[in-house]
Amino acid sequence: MQHSLALPLLDRLRIRSPRRQLEFPLRRSGMSGSLLGLMLGLAALAALAVALVPPASYLLALRAHEAGRLEARAASLAHELGRRSWLVEREDHRGARGILRQAAAPGAVPEHVRLLGADGAVLVEVAPPEPLAAPILTRRAVVPDGAAARGEVEVRRSLRPALRKAGLLSLLCLLLAGGVFTLLRLLPMRMLRRALGEASYLATHDTLTGLSNRQAFQDRLGQALLSAQREGRSVAMLIVDIDSFKEVNDAQGHAAGDMLLREVARRMGQGMRASDTLARIGGDEFAIIQAAENQPQAAAGLARRLLALMEEPVMLEGQPCQVRLSIGIALSRAGQPTDPAQLAHDADMAMHQAKQARQGGYHFHSPELGRKLRERRQLEQDLREAQAQHQFRLAYQPLVYLGTGQVSGGEALLRWHRPGHGDVPPDRFIPVLEESGLIGAVSAWVLETACQEAARWPARMSVAVNVSTAQFRQPGLYEAVEGALRRSGLQPHRLELEITESVLMQDTPETLATLRRLRAMGVRIAMDDFGTGYSSLGYLRRFAFDKIKIDRSFVQHMAQDPNAKAVIRAVVNISQTLGIRALAEGVENAEQAELLRQEGCAEVQGYLFGRPMTPEQFATLHGPGQRAT
Numbered sequence: 001m002q003h004s005l006a007l008p009l010l011d012r013l014r015i016r017s018p019r020r021q022l023e024f025p026l027r028r029s030g031m032s033g034s035l036l037g038l039m040l041g042l043a044a045l046a047a048l049a050v051a052l053v054p055p056a057s058y059l060l061a062l063r064a065h066e067a068g069r070l071e072a073r074a075a076s077l078a079h080e081l082g083r084r085s086w087l088v089e090r091e092d093h094r095g096a097r098g099i100l101r102q103a104a105a106p107g108a109v110p111e112h113v114r115l116l117g118a119d120g121a122v123l124v125e126v127a128p129p130e131p132l133a134a135p136i137l138t139r140r141a142v143v144p145d146g147a148a149a150r151g152e153v154e155v156r157r158s159l160r161p162a163l164r165k166a167g168l169l170s171l172l173c174l175l176l177a178g179g180v181f182t183l184l185r186l187l188p189m190r191m192l193r194r195a196l197g198e199a200s201y202l203a204t205h206d207t208l209t210g211l212s213n214r215q216a217f218q219d220r221l222g223q224a225l226l227s228a229q230r231e232g233r234s235v236a237m238l239i240v241d242i243d244s245f246k247e248v249n250d251a252q253g254h255a256a257g258d259m260l261l262r263e264v265a266r267r268m269g270q271g272m273r274a275s276d277t278l279a280r281i282g283g284d285e286f287a288i289i290q291a292a293e294n295q296p297q298a299a300a301g302l303a304r305r306l307l308a309l310m311e312e313p314v315m316l317e318g319q320p321c322q323v324r325l326s327i328g329i330a331l332s333r334a335g336q337p338t339d340p341a342q343l344a345h346d347a348d349m350a351m352h353q354a355k356q357a358r359q360g361g362y363h364f365h366s367p368e369l370g371r372k373l374r375e376r377r378q379l380e381q382d383l384r385e386a387q388a389q390h391q392f393r394l395a396y397q398p399l400v401y402l403g404t405g406q407v408s409g410g411e412a413l414l415r416w417h418r419p420g421h422g423d424v425p426p427d428r429f430i431p432v433l434e435e436s437g438l439i440g441a442v443s444a445w446v447l448e449t450a451c452q453e454a455a456r457w458p459a460r461m462s463v464a465v466n467v468s469t470a471q472f473r474q475p476g477l478y479e480a481v482e483g484a485l486r487r488s489g490l491q492p493h494r495l496e497l498e499i500t501e502s503v504l505m506q507d508t509p510e511t512l513a514t515l516r517r518l519r520a521m522g523v524r525i526a527m528d529d530f531g532t533g534y535s536s537l538g539y540l541r542r543f544a545f546d547k548i549k550i551d552r553s554f555v556q557h558m559a560q561d562p563n564a565k566a567v568i569r570a571v572v573n574i575s576q577t578l579g580i581r582a583l584a585e586g587v588e589n590a591e592q593a594e595l596l597r598q599e600g601c602a603e604v605q606g607y608l609f610g611r612p613m614t615p616e617q618f619a620t621l622h623g624p625g626q627r628a629t
């Protein structure tokens with residue numbers, strides 16, 4: 001996946017300062033600490049309740065029960081004595097004692113019973129053989145004698161047996177409380193620990209590949225840089241981007257894309273040493289920290305290992321997919337403080353440089369590279385202004401019938417005069433337009449302008465317009481062509497779209513569908529730079545082209561190189577067999593023109609017949625029968 005340099009890795013990989021690196025674990029442990037404290041408190045409270053509430057309520061209930069029974073007992077004795085009031089009156093203590101003794105049932109709970117006179121003096125006392133053990137419950141009842149009170153009966157009993165039972169219950173409850181506490185503490189602890197473990201895994205890992213994620217990578221990079229600084233070593237940071245991952249994702253779907261990422265991650269893991277850190281930091285971007293001794297050789301070695309590990313194609317749903325990596329490497333200065341954000345930025349710039357080579361590989365960041373990338377950013381900025389300020393122009397180069405010398409049409413070629421720099425070749429700025437996303441707007445302008453211009457040319461002449469891969473990736477190409485034709489009134493067969501092999505290399509159903517719709521509209525499709533790709537011939541089978549443009553490299557060498565001449569002959573033959581027109585590009589001299597004529601090539605283009613020129617100059621070639629010189 002390509003990223004704009006205007007949005008460097010710095011923004012995607014927000015490197016935090018060492019202080020912030022410490023915050024996360026602290027915050028995490030702080031969070032779990034307070035949660036654990038709360039769980040502990042709740043478990044203790046529940047256990048306390050289980051330990052105390054049942055024995056205390058039992059004790060209270062038992063005491064109330066005992067008090068009721070004692071009251072009833074005192075009242076019954078007082079009633080009996082009242083009924084026989086003469087016993088008290090005659091101070092017949094023996095008789096009263098008999099009543100009190102008789103009342104005490106044998107084998108019943110030991111109790112201490114006293115008859116008190118009206119003055120409170122003890123008249124009769126029946127005490128158990130052993131003194132009652134504390135705590136003692138006492139209840140009194142008045143001995144009735146009509147309206148007057150003759151005295152009181154006092155009954156006392158020990159609460160010790162009830163306490164003993166409550167104690168036993170307490171013991172049981174304590175045991176139970178222990179169980180409750182353990183359960184409440186351990187169970188949530190275990191769940192919490194598991195949840196925290198999972199959360200911490202998710203916070204530090206990429207779930208698709210199982211590698212460290214950006215967050216964890218940031219932390220480790222900061223730590224690695226600090227320890228390398230202490231030890232006087234250098235750290236290498238590598239950023240690895242999978243070329244054409246987007247194409248796989250678009251063409252074969254996300255499941256295939258995921259499979260590719262997992263396989264690339266697995267293979268990369270094989271190239272790592274235990275001390276290296278590999279992380280996935282973005283869609284198709286991986287980053288590595290290598291803390292080896294012998295830099296930069298170690299980093300270069302690692303990059304080469306990674307490239308070698310990708311040589312074997314990855315099988316995606318039965319289809320082999322050749323993976324190419326672009327690797328950027330930046331090194332920290334040994335023993336010196338390094339800003340992690342700067343290192344990441346440098347590695348990112350180097351990765352983009354590797355990507356520009358367009359064949360996979362690795363690239364070290366260097367001050368020279370930094371300068372080049374700054375220049376490139378400036379170029380992109382200037383291109384934005386160029387677009388806003390209408391600085392682009394079109395030049396037209398004549399396409400000529402070799403037999404008659406008549407101009408068959410013109411190829412529209414984009415021109416930009418960069419203020420302060422002069423004319424910039426399209427080969428230099430078109431890739432920047434493509435990478436910055438400006439290509440859509442600029443090529444829409446090219447189409448519009450070329451169609452408007454060609455509509456003023458004689459009806460036998462057509463206009464050729466280049467369409468790049470990036471234009472096919474953006475939606476709306478068909479609509480742009482259709483709109484340009486409608487507004488200009490140019491007939492569709494007079495518009496020829498030149499595409500290169502790279503467009504068909506994408507080979508997505510959408511690309512072919514767009515090409516077919518354009519052709520169905522009547523627009524002609526030409527294959528540009530034929531013969532320079534790997535499988536130009538193969539593409540002739542996939543799509544019915546109207547024209548083949550033989551690359552100028554063959555024309556340039558045909559006079560000296562029999563092979564180049566043989567290729568031209570073969571292509572002309574094939575085109576004649578398939579009923580496709582063939583045009584030879586880059587004809588610069590009469591000898592080349594003559595050789596091409598002998599080979600039967602019908603149409604040519606090149607400096608011999610006319611350089612790219614202004615629309616006004618091109619108009620001078622229009623006259624009927626007008627021949628290019």
Ligand SMILES: Nc1nc2c(ncn2[C@@H]2O[C@@H]3COP(=O)(O)O[C@H]4[C@@H](O)[C@H](n5cnc6c(=O)[nH]c(N)nc65)O[C@@H]4COP(=O)(O)O[C@H]3[C@H]2O)c(=O)[nH]1
Nearest residue numbers: 413414425426427446466467468586587588605606607612
């Ligand atoms: N040495 C030599 N060169 C010759 C001769 N005859 C023509 N040329 C050059 O060959 C290029 C032909 O265009 P191309 O192959 O489509 O290659 C084009 C095309 O791929 C791209 N390009 C130009 N305009 C556009 C555009 O509007 N859109 C897109 N997408 N690409 C464009 O830029 C490339 C370069 O364009 P130019 O620099 O204008 O270069 C032009 C032209 O000036 C010759 O006899 N000798």
